[in-house]
Amino acid sequence: MGLIYYLVTVVISVILFLVLRELMCWFFKINERIQLMEEIKSIMRTSDEQEGEDAQDNEKQRLTSCPECGEKIEGTDDDFCGACGNSLKSE
Ligand SMILES: [Zn+2]
Numbered sequence: 001m002g003l004i005y006y007l008v009t010v011v012i013s014v015i016l017f018l019v020l021r022e023l024m025c026w027f028f029k030i031n032e033r034i035q036l037m038e039e040i041k042s043i044m045r046t047s048d049e050q051e052g053e054d055a056q057d058n059e060k061q062r063l064t065s066c067p068e069c070g071e072k073i074e075g076t077d078d079d080f081c082g083a084c085g086n087s088l089k090s091e
Contacts, residue, residue, distance in 0.1 A: 025031050065072050068086035079089050 066081040069084040071083035
């Protein structure tokens with residue numbers, strides 16, 4: 001009889017542990033937090049990929065002449081046109 005009593009105690013303990021675990025997860029909103037963090041992670045990943053693509057596009061579409069006066073731009077890193085001072089940054 002002692003063994004059955006022991007087994008019943010173990011089973012009840014396991015069930016109690018699982019129920020309390022769910023209760024704690026619900027009480028501290030752990031499930032919600034994990035879901036929110038997963039959402040944030042996926043949003044950040046997609047925005048990172050988009051930023052990378054945007055940067056590549058900007059590199060390709062680098063201006064070679066001023067859109068304001070048509071003057072050819074010597075330095076590709078220049079932010080302003082040397083002839084008219086127009087900003088070359090595309091914002
Ligand atoms: Zn210019």
